[in-house]
Amino acid sequence: MTLPDPFALAAAALLALGFYGFVVQRHPLRRLLAINVFGNGVFMTLILVARWMPGGPDPIPHAMVLTGIVIAVSATAMGLALVRRDLRQGDGKDGGDRD
């Protein structure tokens, strides 16, 4: 019985917290945050998996995480654009981008 890696526990906690936040919160921005917390848990898991390979960290999970970070940001940015549009539409038209 070896001691668990603290980062493995953190990855599991990120996954659980992301799931909890996504189910419980209703504000769209908070849901996007929760999805990103979950995604970070997945990235952490992949990074831990990459360390197992003897002879250095496995570059393939690393490449997948790098791809994942960019995809997560672009998907979140699109989600944020939809949030802006959605939460603005209920209030009729008011000009500028700032309050």
Place this chain on the structure above:
Amino acid sequence: MILFDGVLALLIVVLAWRCVTAGDLYLGIVVFIVMGLMLALSWARLDAPDLALAEAAIGAGLLGVLLLSTWRALPGHRRQDRDHPPARKAVRWLAGVASVAFGLVMAALLHALQPDEDAAGALALGRLTEAGVEQPVTAVLLNFRSYDTLLEMGVLLMALIGALLARTPLAPYGAATDDGTDSPLIPVLATTFTPLLLLVGAFLVWAGAYGPGGAFQGGAVLGGAGVVLVLCNRLQGAPEAGILLRLLLVLGVKVFILAGLLMLPLEGAFMAYPPGLTYPIMIAIEFCLATSIAVSLLLLFTGTHGVRVPER
């Protein structure tokens, strides 16, 4: 170092908890950014300096700016939970129990999983000399699994188009009447930090061939330089994109496909590069990708079709 790792991991978990449950939405966003930085630190500890750079630049930096600017653009009463209250108490308890169970199962699985003998990464590392670059992650991204990267650029472009379609009716296009940009220190920020950011971004792209860095990290820093210029009111969104900007936007995808197709008759396969030319082709592709990523991220921030220098 186990103490440091333990404290870092605990900090990440506490920050994630605060991020998800913070009473104030603004606080939640700030905590999310701090969590991104702590994640970057932990990934640097986990032999992944490339990903630490990417997370610090993209996951914490640019995503943080996007989240904060969206929060700021929301009408005042939509910034908090009043119209979107959290789920009922029973649902909260149920979700809590379910996520604790889920977390425990994941922790047990992660602890029990055994490394596989024939990982694809061993194959990639074994054939690294054929890839043209010394950095294994760059080799995987641009050579061994270049299809993934090409499609990823496609996803980035699609997300940008979607975001622009959603935000076009909201865009102000006027001269920014932003508070704070008349501060005497803003020109210092614009003139001192932007060239340095451009330099660091270009260096990161170049360094991707032999060390931590690459098109995504460098592109994010280059895009960040653009964001700084927009915040300093040296650049602003424009309703129409010039042809040059459009070209830069699709440069990465185009050059990637072109390189793949041009080598098709020579090598007999799409995206197979001849041995002698691999290095220059990959550097060229990398710089084109970084340019497209930078422009895409900048336009995702401004939410407009183009950018222009404001008249003063």
Place this chain on the structure above:
Amino acid sequence: MSISAWLAALLIVAGTGFFFAGTMGLLRFPDVFSRLHALTKADNTGLGLVAAGVALLHQSWRHAALITVIWLLALAASSIACHLVARDALARGEQREEKP
């Protein structure tokens, strides 16, 4: 351990002390301006001491120069950020009657 390693350890510990003081100020001081004061002064000194210690550990002029550049950039960025936060707080404070 050589003398330079001891010196580096001393510098790093002293830097951490400044960071600790700055964080205490951030948590305990009542308003934005005194918090900014604690953060920028103490943390920049702390960062400088830690940077000096790390540079000493590296035993290389090139790394020392790079670390100095990083410290100077962090110094410039944090003073600009501090200035902007303070300006914003001042502007808000004039409009709002709440205590800061």
